[in-house]
Amino acid sequence: MPLATSYDASLPDWLIDDLESLPKVLPTVPERMRLVNELADRNWRAGNGGPFAAIVVDDATGELVSVGVNVVLSSGLTASHAEVTALSLAQRSLGRWDLGADGADLSLVVNWRPCVQCYGATMWSGVRSLVVAGEGPLLEELTGFDEGPMVRDWAAQFEQRGIRVTIGVGYDDALAVYRAYGASDSVVYNARGAVETT
Amino acid sequence: MPLATSYDASLPDWLIDDLESLPKVLPTVPERMRLVNELADRNWRAGNGGPFAAIVVDDATGELVSVGVNVVLSSGLTASHAEVTALSLAQRSLGRWDLGADGADLSLVVNWRPCVQCYGATMWSGVRSLVVAGEGPLLEELTGFDEGPMVRDWAAQFEQRGIRVTIGVGYDDALAVYRAYGASDSVVYNARGAVETT
Numbered sequence: 481m482p483l484a485t486s487y488d489a490s491l492p493d494w495l496i497d498d499l500e501s502l503p504k505v506l507p508t509v510p511e512r513m514r515l516v517n518e519l520a521d522r523n524w525r526a527g528n529g530g531p532f533a534a535i536v537v538d539d540a541t542g543e544l545v546s547v548g549v550n551v552v553l554s555s556g557l558t559a560s561h562a563e564v565t566a567l568s569l570a571q572r573s574l575g576r577w578d579l580g581a582d583g584a585d586l587s588l589v590v591n592w593r594p595c596v597q598c599y600g601a602t603m604w605s606g607v608r609s610l611v612v613a614g615e616g617p618l619l620e621e622l623t624g625f626d627e628g629p630m631v632r633d634w635a636a637q638f639e640q641r642g643i644r645v646t647i648g649v650g651y652d653d654a655l656a657v658y659r660a661y662g663a664s665d666s667v668v669y670n671a672r673g674a675v676e677t678t
Numbered sequence: 679m680p681l682a683t684s685y686d687a688s689l690p691d692w693l694i695d696d697l698e699s700l701p702k703v704l705p706t707v708p709e710r711m712r713l714v715n716e717l718a719d720r721n722w723r724a725g726n727g728g729p730f731a732a733i734v735v736d737d738a739t740g741e742l743v744s745v746g747v748n749v750v751l752s753s754g755l756t757a758s759h760a761e762v763t764a765l766s767l768a769q770r771s772l773g774r775w776d777l778g779a780d781g782a783d784l785s786l787v788v789n790w791r792p793c794v795q796c797y798g799a800t801m802w803s804g805v806r807s808l809v810v811a812g813e814g815p816l817l818e819e820l821t822g823f824d825e826g827p828m829v830r831d832w833a834a835q836f837e838q839r840g841i842r843v844t845i846g847v848g849y850d851d852a853l854a855v856y857r858a859y860g861a862s863d864s865v866v867y868n869a870r871g872a873v874e875t876t
Contacts, residue, residue: 483744484770485694487763488686496683546681556775557766558802559757565685568755572682577754597798600826604756604795628798629835631827641824 489555489565492528495519495547506535507542509611512589513650515547517613520562520591521657523549524666530625531661532591534566536579539587539609546570563590563598567605580606580642587611591654592619593647596628602643609644613654622658687753687763690726693717693745704733705740707809710787711848713745715811718760718789719855721747722864728823729859730789732764734777737785737807744768761788761796765803778804778840785809789852790817791845794826800841807842811852820856 490496506512512535519533529550536545548566552558566588571577579586588607590598593615602610620627631637635645688694704710710733717731727748734743746764750756764786769775777784786805788796791813800808818825829835833843 481771483697483700483742484767485697486686486688487766487770488684490684499681499683502681544681552775556773557769558775558804559762559766559799564757568685568757569682571755572685573679575754577750577756595798595802597795597802600793600795600798601757603824603826604793606756626801626839628801629829629832631829634827637827 487557489551489557489560489568491547491565491569492523492526492549492551492554494522494526495549499547502544502547504544505542506537506544509589509646509649512537512542512587513591513611513613514653516589516591517650517653517657519547519549520654521660523562524657524661524664527666528554529560530562531623531657532562534562534588534590536566536570536607537587537589539585545586546573559597561595561598561601563588563594564601567601567607571605578606580608585609589649591650591657593627593630593634595625596630599630599634603638603641608642609646610638611646611649613648613650615647618655619658622655622662624662685755687749687755687758687766689745689763689767690721690724690747690749690752692720692724693747697745700742700745702742703740704735704742707787707844707847710735710740710785711789711809711811712851714787714789715848715851715855717745717747718852719858721760722855722859722862725864726752727758728760728864729821729855730760732760732786732788734764734768734805735785735787737783743784744771757795759793759796759799761786761792762799765799765805769803776804778806783807787847789848789855791825791828791832793823794828797828797832801836801839806840807844808836809844809847811846811848813845816853817856820853820860822860
């Protein structure tokens with residue numbers, strides 16, 4: 481078997497079809513999270529991956545820079561969580577690996593605290609702030625996903641690196657998505673880990 | 679600016695050109711790490727990204743499944759560390775997101791303990807073992823990279839999830855690569871974090 485030399489991931493068709501109709505600007509943080517929670521709910525129902533979405537916005541202007549959802553199942557890549565997808569697409573759009581270059585103040589908005597992989601992905605991306613709907617084990621309890629081992633002072637570690645953290649925006653809406661997902665028979669794609677740790 | 683809908687990453691040309699000449703089978707763990715250390719050294723000298731490489735091999739047969747290097751600079755994506763590249767290419771080659779499906783016993787071999795992002799990426803990939811040349815702050819001291827906040831019992835957390843961990847293979851060779859890199863004037867691409875935390 482020849483070795484693979486490249487890999488790629490795409491947004492799902494339903495989201496590509498909808499990009500034109502998304503707001504170009506999301507001035508307030510609750511508006512941003514509302515979009516994220518909506519996309520997360522649509523994503524798992526469409527079968528692309530887990531109930532997770534993320535967007536990158538310019539924190540000052542609210543301009544929408546990228547939209548990501550979890551595409552593990554549709555892309556076949558376990559790394560393509562919503563955060564990695566949104567951050568990578570923002571880097572593609574802007575044509576640079578450092579989203580914080582030239583004083584840019586970009587914000588990643590996600591419907592829960594990132595898993596340990598995406599914790600690092602966020603840290604290395606150059607975004608200057610992170611907004612999450614919630615944190616803690618409730619996500620794992622409701623969905624069966626394993627979020628991985630995280631340091632206790634995860635938010636302080638972001639702040640030390642110049643990344644502001646806001647927790648608790650759109651919390652109830654996020655939980656409603658996880659509850660609906662947990663009540664379905666969807667694939668928990670990191671099943672081995674989840675089974676052994678919950 | 680239209681929103682991006684897909685992203686991709688490729689191995690660098692020098693490595694694609696060399697794939698045919700790589701051994702198809704690497705029976706022993708030291709042989710596997712020797713290849714990783716060699717590729718890591720070539721990678722930073724070629725300017726593709728940091729001094730990091732990773733391979734996925736079938737642990738029983740030694741068959742080489744994928745080869746990855748850090749392509750942050752050449753791909754423009756901060757997530758495309760050596761581990762994510764190797765794991766994603768293995769998933770492409772095998773056509774599935776779960777590298778551990780059907781009893782497969784695949785091993786990820788890397789020239790240091792993964793950063794926090796790749797810690798998670800490894801955990802979710804389905805590999806059943808991880809081999810690293812070393813762990814601890816020496817890498818950060820020699821290169822200036824920030825590896826991120828990691829739980830103390832990182833190896834035990836892997837073991838709890840059915841992923842065996844081997845530490846210390848090819849240690850001296852790995853350090854030689856980092857020393858050469860640190861003595862150069864290469865870009866430390868997560869510079870903001872590194873500057874603020876070292």
